Amino acid sequence: MGKTKLKPVEDVNSEVVDEVEKAEEVEEQRNDREQEEEQKEEEATKSFEELGLDSRLIRALTKKGIEKPTLIQQSAIPYILEGKDVVARAKTGSGKTLAYLLPLLQKLFSADSVSKKKLAPSAFILVPSRELCQQVYTEVSSLIELCRVQLKAVQLTSSMSASDMRNALAGLPEILVSTPACIPKCFAAGVLEPTAVSESLSILVLDEADLLLSYGYEDNLRSVTSIIPRRCQCLLMSATTSSDVEKLKKLILHNPIVLTLTEDNDKEEAVPSNVQQFWISCSAQDKLLHILALLKLEVVQKKILIFINTIDMGFRLKLFLEKFGIKSAILNGELPQNSRLHILEQFNAGLFDYLIATDDNSQTKKQKEEAKGEANKENKKNNKRSKPKLDAEFGVVRGIDFKKVHTVINFDMPQSVTGYIHRIGRTGRAYSSGSSVSLISPDEMEGFEDIKSFLASDKNKDIDIITPFPLLTENAVESLRYRAEDVAKSVTKIAVRESRAQDLRNEIINSEKLKAHFEANPRDLDLLRHDKPLSKTAPAPHLKDIPEYLVDAKTQEASKMVKLARAAMGNTRRSGGGGGRNNKNKKRSRKGSDPLKTFNPNGSKRGAVGQKDGKDSSSTKKQKTV
Numbered sequence: 085m086g087k088t089k090l091k092p093v094e095d096v097n098s099e100v101v102d103e104v105e106k107a108e109e110v111e112e113q114r115n116d117r118e119q120e121e122e123q124k125e126e127e128a129t130k131s132f133e134e135l136g137l138d139s140r141l142i143r144a145l146t147k148k149g150i151e152k153p154t155l156i157q158q159s160a161i162p163y164i165l166e167g168k169d170v171v172a173r174a175k176t177g178s179g180k181t182l183a184y185l186l187p188l189l190q191k192l193f194s195a196d197s198v199s200k201k202k203l204a205p206s207a208f209i210l211v212p213s214r215e216l217c218q219q220v221y222t223e224v225s226s227l228i229e230l231c232r233v234q235l236k237a238v239q240l241t242s243s244m245s246a247s248d249m250r251n252a253l254a255g256l257p258e259i260l261v262s263t264p265a266c267i268p269k270c271f272a273a274g275v276l277e278p279t280a281v282s283e284s285l286s287i288l289v290l291d292e293a294d295l296l297l298s299y300g301y302e303d304n305l306r307s308v309t310s311i312i313p314r315r316c317q318c319l320l321m322s323a324t325t326s327s328d329v330e331k332l333k334k335l336i337l338h339n340p341i342v343l344t345l346t347e348d349n350d351k352e353e354a355v356p357s358n359v360q361q362f363w364i365s366c367s368a369q370d371k372l373l374h375i376l377a378l379l380k381l382e383v384v385q386k387k388i389l390i391f392i393n394t395i396d397m398g399f400r401l402k403l404f405l406e407k408f409g410i411k412s413a414i415l416n417g418e419l420p421q422n423s424r425l426h427i428l429e430q431f432n433a434g435l436f437d438y439l440i441a442t443d444d445n446s447q448t449k450k451q452k453e454e455a456k457g458e459a460n461k462e463n464k465k466n467n468k469r470s471k472p473k474l475d476a477e478f479g480v481v482r483g484i485d486f487k488k489v490h491t492v493i494n495f496d497m498p499q500s501v502t503g504y505i506h507r508i509g510r511t512g513r514a515y516s517s518g519s520s521v522s523l524i525s526p527d528e529m530e531g532f533e534d535i536k537s538f539l540a541s542d543k544n545k546d547i548d549i550i551t552p553f554p555l556l557t558e559n560a561v562e563s564l565r566y567r568a569e570d571v572a573k574s575v576t577k578i579a580v581r582e583s584r585a586q587d588l589r590n591e592i593i594n595s596e597k598l599k600a601h602f603e604a605n606p607r608d609l610d611l612l613r614h615d616k617p618l619s620k621t622a623p624a625p626h627l628k629d630i631p632e633y634l635v636d637a638k639t640q641e642a643s644k645m646v647k648l649a650r651a652a653m654g655n656t657r658r659s660g661g662g663g664g665r666n667n668k669n670k671k672r673s674r675k676g677s678d679p680l681k682t683f684n685p686n687g688s689k690r691g692a693v694g695q696k697d698g699k700d701s702s703s704t705k706k707q708k709t710v
């Protein structure tokens with residue numbers, strides 16, 4: 085039974101038109117900024133050749149579909165090739181990984197390092213999480229393979245046994261990718277000799293530097309820095325600034341070049357301008373209803389990454405969506421490592437469209453302590469209902485390159501501005517575009533205001549960079565209320581607890597299978613699916629399909645446009661985004677196909693919003709935008 089009285093269509097329309105106008109203003113500003121940015125980039129664009137990169141690397145990049153360097157790559161590569169220590173801060177998704185990997189590899193190409201195998205690696209790349217470790221290792225290995233050079237990279241994780249670590253290092257790799265915790269572990273196990281490291285190490289990279297200390301790696305880093313030779317080149321990469329980065333800078337670097345591609349005085353730059361940010365106000369209980377409306381009425385584009393703050397909420401959401409025939413997968417720090425990596429790979433490969441993730445920002449600090457405590461308690465058998473062990477090196481948000489995510493949904497709001505920036509940064513990577521929708525309950529409003537005021541441009545303080553989501557009418561949401569509330573009631577705490585335990589058991593079994601499978605077929609992605617239903621009963625047919633009479637005309641149109649846009653964007657997607665600024669026209673056409681930028685609640689004809697003001701829609705550049 086609907087609790088809220090439905091508004092007359094005219095009221096809804098005028099509300100939507102107001103939203104449209106506000107959104108138009110923001111969009112105008114965004115367009116101007118983008119144009120300025122593009123102009124700046126065009127003026128400053130250098131090719132990879134001009135940056136002094138080796139032809140083998142350039143060929144490898146071409147094979148990956150990457151043709152032009154991003155701004156941070158243009159700035160950092162020449163300095164790194166010169167041998168300078170560099171601190172680089174640039175927004176999420178701006179290509180920082182290649183900014184250090186390309187010159188690092190080029191330096192190792194030199195005959196000296198290739199011919200004389202050393203007793204310890206020449207380069208250490210230290211990252212805060214296992215997921216990132218895997219990602220960087222995959223990237224560096226593929227570059228080595230494509231360049232056809234005799235270099236070897238290995239990755240170590242602190243869960244590896246001493247003998248596994250010894251085996252990994254036996255081939256005398258030039259590059260070691262790991263979390264900082266592994267290095268002291270290698271020293272303690274006699275797998276690496278500190279003196280050999282002092283002699284061999286020529287490059288040290290600290291990636292996602294802003295996180296390394298907060299993840300509790302300070303002691304580990306100190307034991308590494310105590311043996312770093314003075315001649316070793318040190319690189320520090322981060323997306324946000326923090327006192328931790330300053331601390332690391334002092335601890336490790338010598339007269340570094342500091343490259344800052346996000347400026348403090350223009351903080352909205354912290355989030356890429358190709359990400360449109362929206363919000364929806366609703367009560368905490370109504371969040372399930374709103375996410376159902378967003379997904380079921382298809383007014384947001386896939387693929388979609390949904391952030392929640394607790395593992396239980398993740399399962400509740402998955403079970404809830406499942407009842408409506410929406411399949412999703414879950415990613416959290418309680419899952420075995422192999423499963424996590426596999427879930428990421430499958431999501432990136434496009435095997436499923438919805439991923440529900442908890443991130444480090446919301447829980448890792450607290451849970452890390454729990455994780456450490458759990459590890460210490462591991463042998464105590466008395467606690468029958470002890471919580472599952474969490475991985476202290478889990479980190480799904482920071483630095484992870486989710487491929488082709490179009491929409492990020494904050495089902496729960498992150499607890500800090502930095503957390504928000506990193507979450508939103510999972511879309512709009514490199515040259516692609518994306519959007520975000522945050523569901524804000526009254527309790528979260530204060531934090532949301534903080535985020536908004538942080539992101540507000542100093543130049544335009546009054547313009548909200550995060551605007552109300554325009555494609556969901558109240559009528560459309562209310563039409564689903566009865567079903568949503570009914571189903572939400574059926575997802576009980578017990579059902580959530582049982583599903584969580586069951587999922588963990590399944591993934592532990594999967595993880596063993598995966599371990600063997602990955603060894604035999606490292607590239608095979610299709611062994612196990614992670615978006616299987618948790619509930620034993622199939623979704624009721626009447627919940628799976630929303631009948632047309634329940635959806636108002638505006639929402640139907642919005643949904644149709646989102647679908648069309650998706651198809652169009654799929655067909656016109658640029659490979660790797662590498663065409664960069666040469667593809668300006670393509671960029672425009674992508675934008676033209678984004679319904680969040682073209683939807684007009686007054687009717688299907690584009691330009692009607694401009695016409696409402698008596699302007700000729702065809703003559704106004706920004707007539708269309710929402």
Ligand SMILES: Nc1ncnc2c1ncn2[C@@H]1O[C@H](COP(=O)(O)OP(=O)(O)OP(=O)(O)O)[C@@H](O)[C@H]1O
Pocket residue numbers: 150151152153154157174175176177178179180181182322323482483484485509513514515660661662
């Ligand atoms: N020059 C380029 N042209 C096109 N795509 C690129 C380029 N450089 C990197 N990319 C792609 O952009 C995506 C984001 O790159 P990367 O993960 O290095 O970003 P990042 O700056 O490290 O982000 P974060 O701060 O979130 O870690 C990757 O998929 C990468 O392959």
